[in-house]
Every structure is written in C-alpha cells, then in structure tokens.
Amino acid sequence: MTQEFQQIATNGIHLRVALSGPEDGPLVILIHGFPESWYSWRHQLKAFGEAGYRVAAPDVRGYGGSDKPHEVEAYDMASITADNAGLVDALSPGKPAVIIGHDWGAPIAWNSALLHPDKFRAVAGLSVPHMPQGEHSFIDVVDMLYTKQGHFFYQVYFQEEGPAEAELEADPAATIRKFYYAVSGDAPDGAYPSDKKHGDVLLTGLPEPDLPLPWLTEEDVAYYAGEFAQSGFRGPLNRYRNHRRDHAYIRSVSDQIIHQPSFFIGGTKDPVLRMVPGRDPLALMKPALPNLKGAHILEGCGHWTQQERASEVNELLLGWLGGL
Numbered sequence: 001m002t003q004e005f006q007q008i009a010t011n012g013i014h015l016r017v018a019l020s021g022p023e024d025g026p027l028v029i030l031i032h033g034f035p036e037s038w039y040s041w042r043h044q045l046k047a048f049g050e051a052g053y054r055v056a057a058p059d060v061r062g063y064g065g066s067d068k069p070h071e072v073e074a075y076d077m078a079s080i081t082a083d084n085a086g087l088v089d090a091l092s093p094g095k096p097a098v099i100i101g102h103d104w105g106a107p108i109a110w111n112s113a114l115l116h117p118d119k120f121r122a123v124a125g126l127s128v129p130h131m132p133q134g135e136h137s138f139i140d141v142v143d144m145l146y147t148k149q150g151h152f153f154y155q156v157y158f159q160e161e162g163p164a165e166a167e168l169e170a171d172p173a174a175t176i177r178k179f180y181y182a183v184s185g186d187a188p189d190g191a192y193p194s195d196k197k198h199g200d201v202l203l204t205g206l207p208e209p210d211l212p213l214p215w216l217t218e219e220d221v222a223y224y225a226g227e228f229a230q231s232g233f234r235g236p237l238n239r240y241r242n243h244r245r246d247h248a249y250i251r252s253v254s255d256q257i258i259h260q261p262s263f264f265i266g267g268t269k270d271p272v273l274r275m276v277p278g279r280d281p282l283a284l285m286k287p288a289l290p291n292l293k294g295a296h297i298l299e300g301c302g303h304w305t306q307q308e309r310a311s312e313v314n315e316l317l318l319g320w321l322g323g324l
Helices: 038-050 077-091 105-115 138-145 163-169 172-182 218-231 234-253 281-288 310-322
Strands: 004-010 013-020 027-031 054-058 097-102 120-126 262-267 292-298
Touching (some): 004 077, 013 077, 027 038, 027 105, 038 218, 038 310, 077 105, 097 105, 105 120, 105 234, 120 310, 138 234, 172 218, 281 292, 292 310
Parallel strands (some): 027 097
16 A cells, blocks of 8 residues: 655645545544654554555645745644644544654644644654643753753754754755664664763764664665755754743643543653653653553664554554554
8 A cells, every 4th residue: 555645735834745544544643753754654654554544644844745934933832733633624524533643743743632632532652752841841941951061952952043954954864864873773872972062063973874774774864865855954943943932832721631542652762761861751741641541662662663663563553543
C-alpha cells in the first residue's frame, strides 16, 4: 500500500498530507517532530492503512509541502493544534480522530487532545511525555539549569532568529545525518556531547555516521535533505520560539488533564527522558493522564522511536488502537 498526497485547507493555511488506508476507516493523524517530515511515519502509514485505518501524516506548518508563515507567533501551540482540529473536520467530519505524535509532534498531539477534546478521542506520544505547564515555562527552566551554568542547550540556541537557520541550512544532508545519529540508539555514549558550552552551535562535536544505519539509509537522508533544501529551517525553529507564549496560553485555558485514552512509547537511550536532571518525566506525566493505557520504554532505542523500532512500535500502537 502506497500513500497519496493532498493539499488540505485548515485553519487559514494549507497542509500537505500523506494519506493511506480506506477512506471510510477510523481516522488516525500522525504528527512528526523536528527536524522531520511526513516521511518519518512511512512505516506506520503502510501498516496502519493495511490494518483498516485512514491514516493522515501532514507536514506540520513550516515544513515540506505545507504553508510556511513567516511570523514567529504563527507557530504557537494554539495555531498548530487548530491546524490538526481542522484536519479532522476535513477528513472525518463529525467523527473524532486518534492523534499520535513524535518529538515536537508529541506535545502537539497531547495539546491537540487537551485543547480540542471534541475532535480527538484518544492520543499517544512517542519520545516526549505529556508535561503539564508548571509555574515557569520550559525555556526558562532550561535557561536556569543549563545556560546560566555556562552549558549549551539546543533550545536556548534556537531562540535567536537567524544563527541556527544559517547553521542547519548550510548543508541539510549533514544536519540530518549528524543530528539523527547523535541521539539514536545506534550512537555510542557521548555522541551528543554533554560538555558543550553556551556559545557552541548545534552540530559542534557531533560525529559523522557510517551509513546505512539499520533504520536510516542514504536515500532516507536525501529525501529529508531535499525537503529542507526547499523549505528551510525557519518554520521548524519558530516552534521553539513560542515556549513562553504557549505556557501562558495553556495555563490560562486548561486544567492540563487529558481525559481521553492515552499511550506512551519511549526509549532507554533517548536523551529526552534525561533532559531535566532529577525529574522523572514518566512520573510527572501520569497524574495528568488518568486514562493512560500503557507506557512502554524500548530497551536500546534512541530518539527516533517509530523509525528505529518500526515493527515494535507498530505492534504496540495497533494493539492500543484495537482496544479503543
């Protein structure tokens, strides 16, 4: 089964959406992360479609074939979750969907379910647990824990418009190869250096992998690189520039409890689960997900969950979907 593409109007913009499965199947929306693409879900589009689901994997606004507003605030959580709600209206009018996200797509999925509960009947996150907004925004927390201690933190580096775009766009293929490898389960310990200093740039110290990896080929890298060569990185980076705006908005409109059935998959080698020292993100997640149906941590898996462990992830997600 191969995917088809449609340009779908939603929330005042158009998204390019990869679609698979029968048109009358239950809708499952798959939201990718940074720096990714609909293509990150290529294994799930096929498997879920063959299982009878109508599967939709958009390029998030700012990426690939989707519209790319220029303004930073166009990438806030309110806007992107509204994009997803509009996809449900376009593809499954009157019937709520399941939404699944990875990396930045996970907070987008969690918050889509939180802010639009009439549109989403269940939600799953890969790599990034649901983290209710605390007293301080995430960017202020990591600024205190990393930047003020003289350490590099990539999301702080991304805040200034321009420098990160220039670095990542200089050679998109090298950006994908090095960044993907450094936080994958195939990389040796230390591939993403822990001793980087504030003032370093993202790719400093990241090794060049010997391709192909078991889950990433030269052809895969070429596809991603081609997408970023034409789209640039501004839109993707603007997502990181909305932490404070998102924090204020979500705290103002929601109790941050997700009542729909939920599910989580992570990896033992994913640095996201160690991002804030001394805090167990899975423990923090559970009180805000009273209908959590499972939290699975895959041994030896890195950050790119559904690509690194496609068969395991498909089996877990299809089992969960089948029980909804």
